[in-house]
Amino acid sequence: MKKKILILDDSESIREVVLFTLEKDGHEVLTAVDGKDAMKYLDGRELDLIITDLYMPNINGIEFIKEVRKIEKYKYTPILYLTTESQQSKKKEAKEAGATGWIVKPFMPEKLLAAISKILK
Amino acid sequence: MEQFKKKFLEEAADLIAGLEKALLVLEENMDDKSVNEEVFRIMHSLKGGSSMFGFHKMDSFTHNLENIYDLIRNNKLKLSREILDITLEAVDHLKILLENGDELSKSDEKTHNELSGKINKITQNIQQSSNEPPAKAEAKTNEQNKPASDNLPAVDEIPTYHIIIKPFEKIFKNGTNPLLFIDELSSMGHCKVYAKTGKIPLFDKINPELCYVSWEVFLATDKSTDDIKDVFIFVEDSCEIKISKIADINLPAKSLFVKDLDNLMRDDDFCDTYKLKELAKTVVEKEKPDDELELTKAKNVTSLAKKTAINNIRVASDKLDNLMNLVSELITTQASLSLYAENNENTELTSIAENIEKISRQLRDNTFEICLIPIDTILIRFKRLVRDLSQELEKEIQFTAEGTETELDKSIIEGLTEPIMHIFRNAIDHGIESADERLKKGKPKQGKITLSAFYSGTNVYLQIKDDGRGLDAEKIRKKAINRGFISPDANLSYKELLNLVFLPGFSTAAKVTELSGRGVGLDVVVKKISDIRGEVEIESQLGVGTTITIKLPLTMSIIDGLLVKINETYFVLPMTAVDKCYEVKTEKLQNNFNNKIKLDENLVPYINLRKEFDIQDNMPDVQQVIRVKHEDQNVALSVDNIIGEYQAVLKPLGQMFKDLEIVSGATILGDGTIALVLDSGKITNTFDRETIKKREEVLKAKIDRENLEKS
Numbered sequence: 001m002k003k004k005i006l007i008l009d010d011s012e013s014i015r016e017v018v019l020f021t022l023e024k025d026g027h028e029v030l031t032a033v034d035g036k037d038a039m040k041y042l043d044g045r046e047l048d049l050i051i052t053d054l055y056m057p058n059i060n061g062i063e064f065i066k067e068v069r070k071i072e073k074y075k076y077t078p079i080l081y082l083t084t085e086s087q088q089s090k091k092k093e094a095k096e097a098g099a100t101g102w103i104v105k106p107f108m109p110e111k112l113l114a115a116i117s118k119i120l121k
Numbered sequence: 122m123e124q125f126k127k128k129f130l131e132e133a134a135d136l137i138a139g140l141e142k143a144l145l146v147l148e149e150n151m152d153d154k155s156v157n158e159e160v161f162r163i164m165h166s167l168k169g170g171s172s173m174f175g176f177h178k179m180d181s182f183t184h185n186l187e188n189i190y191d192l193i194r195n196n197k198l199k200l201s202r203e204i205l206d207i208t209l210e211a212v213d214h215l216k217i218l219l220e221n222g223d224e225l226s227k228s229d230e231k232t233h234n235e236l237s238g239k240i241n242k243i244t245q246n247i248q249q250s251s252n253e254p255p256a257k258a259e260a261k262t263n264e265q266n267k268p269a270s271d272n273l274p275a276v277d278e279i280p281t282y283h284i285i286i287k288p289f290e291k292i293f294k295n296g297t298n299p300l301l302f303i304d305e306l307s308s309m310g311h312c313k314v315y316a317k318t319g320k321i322p323l324f325d326k327i328n329p330e331l332c333y334v335s336w337e338v339f340l341a342t343d344k345s346t347d348d349i350k351d352v353f354i355f356v357e358d359s360c361e362i363k364i365s366k367i368a369d370i371n372l373p374a375k376s377l378f379v380k381d382l383d384n385l386m387r388d389d390d391f392c393d394t395y396k397l398k399e400l401a402k403t404v405v406e407k408e409k410p411d412d413e414l415e416l417t418k419a420k421n422v423t424s425l426a427k428k429t430a431i432n433n434i435r436v437a438s439d440k441l442d443n444l445m446n447l448v449s450e451l452i453t454t455q456a457s458l459s460l461y462a463e464n465n466e467n468t469e470l471t472s473i474a475e476n477i478e479k480i481s482r483q484l485r486d487n488t489f490e491i492c493l494i495p496i497d498t499i500l501i502r503f504k505r506l507v508r509d510l511s512q513e514l515e516k517e518i519q520f521t522a523e524g525t526e527t528e529l530d531k532s533i534i535e536g537l538t539e540p541i542m543h544i545f546r547n548a549i550d551h552g553i554e555s556a557d558e559r560l561k562k563g564k565p566k567q568g569k570i571t572l573s574a575f576y577s578g579t580n581v582y583l584q585i586k587d588d589g590r591g592l593d594a595e596k597i598r599k600k601a602i603n604r605g606f607i608s609p610d611a612n613l614s615y616k617e618l619l620n621l622v623f624l625p626g627f628s629t630a631a632k633v634t635e636l637s638g639r640g641v642g643l644d645v646v647v648k649k650i651s652d653i654r655g656e657v658e659i660e661s662q663l664g665v666g667t668t669i670t671i672k673l674p675l676t677m678s679i680i681d682g683l684l685v686k687i688n689e690t691y692f693v694l695p696m697t698a699v700d701k702c703y704e705v706k707t708e709k710l711q712n713n714f715n716n717k718i719k720l721d722e723n724l725v726p727y728i729n730l731r732k733e734f735d736i737q738d739n740m741p742d743v744q745q746v747i748r749v750k751h752e753d754q755n756v757a758l759s760v761d762n763i764i765g766e767y768q769a770v771l772k773p774l775g776q777m778f779k780d781l782e783i784v785s786g787a788t789i790l791g792d793g794t795i796a797l798v799l800d801s802g803k804i805t806n807t808f809d810r811e812t813i814k815k816r817e818e819v820l821k822a823k824i825d826r827e828n829l830e831k832s
Contacts, residue, residue: 011166013129014173020125053169055162084169095354102355104297106172106180114294 003048003120006030008038008064009082010056014105018051021109022116035059035067042071049120050079051103054090062090062097069098078119126174131435133179133219136167141212142501144205145508151200161190167215178225178233179218185240186211192244207239209505279310281372281401282349284338285391287361290331297356303336305352310342313373315386337391339382341371365394368401438531441492448481448488449679449770455481456768456791482768485679493528496574496583499538500525503545507570510549517556517567518549527574529581533673536653537583540646544585544669545570547643552589552667562664564588580697583671592661594618600627619659623647654785656802682798684767684790685745685760688736691796692760693769693788698801700750702763707744710759718757720748727757728804733783751805758804769798 005027009015015031022029032038036058041047050068054061061081068074078100083090094102103115140163147156164187171179186208192198214236217229225233284306288299303314317335321327340349346364353362372378381400385392455477462474500522511518529537553559553568560566571586594615601607601621613621621627625644647657654674661667674680682693703720710718710729718727725748731737744759769788774781785800 011129011132011170013125013132013170016128017125017173055165057162082169084165084172091354092351095351099355105169106174111294 003027005049008032008052035064053082065097129170129174137215145504178223188244279341279343279371281341281368283365283367285363286336288332289359292332292359311373312340314338339373341373367397451481453789460791492530494531495526495528497525519567519569521571523573524575533653540649543646548587552587581673586668588666591663591665679770682767682769684764686762687760688739693796693798698749700748703746705746725755725757749801751802754805756805
């Protein structure tokens with residue numbers, strides 16, 4: 001089923017891989033380069049899923065998740081964050097901020113789809 | 122994935138450049154946390170991308186690099202010059218990795234291993250001393266014991282937990298690596314890990330995407346059960362986790378317990394908690410307490426990094442070149458349309474032509490702007506050069522840059538880098554003195570090199586200034602005489618003497634060093650700069666320093682010019698050079714033997730372009746004299762007619778005409794005829810006082826000879 005997904009990553013190539021994969025899977029995708037940029041999409045529109053990187057300029061992933069959770073409308077929107085193996089220490093912080101889960105980089109398109117399908121069900 | 126890979130390559134090149142820049146900023150202020158954060162973030166992005174797009178060497182390389190800066194940002198490691206040196210070396214290596222991917226040449230491979238070794242050494246030292254477990258998961262064998270915990274003095278009074286981790290087979294699907302939990306657990310305290318490998322099927326039955334292994338962990342920690350649970354955040358639904366406290370003492374530290382445990386674990390079933398508790402009770406031997414360091418949590422520093430170009434798009438530079446060419450063609454075509462409209466006196470067509478003229482002018486300006494890039498983009502190379510060279514020569518040099526937001530056409534920037542590097546090398550190698558010498562001279566110990574860029578009119582000026590030795594005019598004179606460039610009795614001004622260093626084959630350095638004395642002199646700089654229609658000027662004061670000024674046109678391909686005509690031939694003069702136009706009677710010009718005419722009460726050297734281009738027919742009664750200005754010199758040029766302003770699309774003349782000094786190119790007019798574009802700077806130079814004097818002498822000799830022959 002077609003879902004609305006917002007992705008945040010300061011790396012254009014990663015953004016494009018995610019965008020390409022998700023669009024091919026039939027979803028509507030919005031992209032933002034960092035937390036600050038993404039705030040413009042939190043204007044009350046329907047979002048089914050947010051995927052965010054953790055390290056970004058301006059507003060980073062954790063801060064962004066906190067910001068999202070402050071908005072009533074998006075209190076329960078699933079948020080997955082992208083992380084690398086070495087950044088396990090961020091997990092707790094991300095959970096406390098309100099993240100729903102993670103996706104470990106590097107990921108192949110199939111892995112990404114598997115991860116999000118579980119969330120979107 | 123291939124298309125993204127290409128994108129990543131571009132992005133990575135930018136990231137590496139940004140990294141180099143950030144590192145150099147960091148070097149100036151080593152304690153700046155925000156810059157360190159930026160460095161870390163870039164490395165992190167680079168790592169993420171390279172792992173994603175199959176650059177495995179780069180992935181592990183940046184991973185190790187990133188570790189260093191992660192330690193620094195968590196205050197576990199102090200940034201030192203040594204670390205920066207290695208990092209910068211690593212940045213150079215990253216460029217190679219980016220270019221070659223995983224396939225390295227033998228020598229590169231060697232550098233790779235050497236550098237990796239150096240980098241690992243930095244982190245290893247610190248990790249050993251602070252008992253920080255390595256962040257990356259290594260392949261674990263059946264029984265594993267963290268090397269770090271071996272070194273720990275054991276604390277007795279901390280409880281031991283028994284943790285069973287039983288991942289579902291499908292756990293790999295969303296990218297979870299169970300080994301990481303074990304890493305995390307082992308970082309929490311003293312632990313003993315046993316892997317249950319009994320479920321692994323025969324080799325040909327193995328599905329590599331499934332997880333067959335389970336673990337049993339005995340962890341002694343002062344953290345609570347909840348803290349342990351937190352490790353498994355997000356994986357509760359893809360793992361079976363069982364945590365139970367089995368004793369109030371540090372069991373993994375008891376050798377007796379471990380021995381019993383080893384026996385127990387031979388069995389592939391999970392241990393019964395009750396049985397374990399019983400076993401724990403039998404262990405009464407006392408050992409030293411374990412002092413596990415509280416891991417300082419990474420403080421989440423807001424990245425103060427400047428926002429990088431959100432609304433930008435990337436365009437391949439050859440596309441821009443194409444666009445520029447098309448715009449040039451359009452302007453040429455537009456000129457013929459305007460001409461046609463004018464000749465046919467069709468008012469409708471004329472208004473359309475005017476509109477197109479307006480639009481194409483705007484299009485031209487916009488295209489120019491697109492092709493402009495700030496000098497900033499090449500600055501990093503200079504910074505790096507200064508840094509590396511000054512270190513190599515053991516000189517202390519401070520490099521500052523001003524006005525680097527100044528923009529130039531990309532093709533000019535491209536042609537600029539090499540000559541400027543050369544000037545820098547000269548300044549660092551020959552200009553700036555060693556610290557001792559400077560102190561003796563009463564100068565500050567640290568030498569200074571400044572690069573400043575600024576606009577002036579339609580030109581951009583770049584100045585490279587050093588406070589070094591300066592040029593010795595007397596030495597230059599002697600050398601020039603030695604080399605036969607000037608005669609011993611030549612009377613040259615200070616400036617003219619300095620300009621001699623630009624002559625081919627002139628080099629003032631007494632000894633040729635490896636750095637700047639590559640047999641390439643400043644003449645090459647001048648040549649390279651003039652290739653991009655720029656000019657070089659030098660100023661220097663002995664003992665105080667040298668300033669080299671490069672004057673550059675904003676753009677190379679289209680210029681605003683003044684269209685003039687001599688007989689039936691058209692010429693274009695760059696508008697920037699034109700100072701004033703006069704009407705002068707031909708006879709006045711002809712009865713003029715010292716080649717000077719009086720314009721506005723000033724005597725100005727005068728060049729008869731008719732004579733230069735050998736055009737004799739149809740001499741008009743009244744000629745137009747155009748005073749052109751170049752630097753501080755005025756020269757008057759005579760033409761028959763001034764047609765008006767004209768946008769000239771500059772086309773190169775081709776190899777055969779490259780020695781034509783006073784012509785910088787040609788342009789195609791609206792009616793298809795070709796007009797030569799004159800280079801006013803070259804004209805004034807060619808005809809400066811010296812030359813004119815010489816010509817006078819030649820002329821005089823000729824007249825004398827003629828007189829002799831007549832008599």
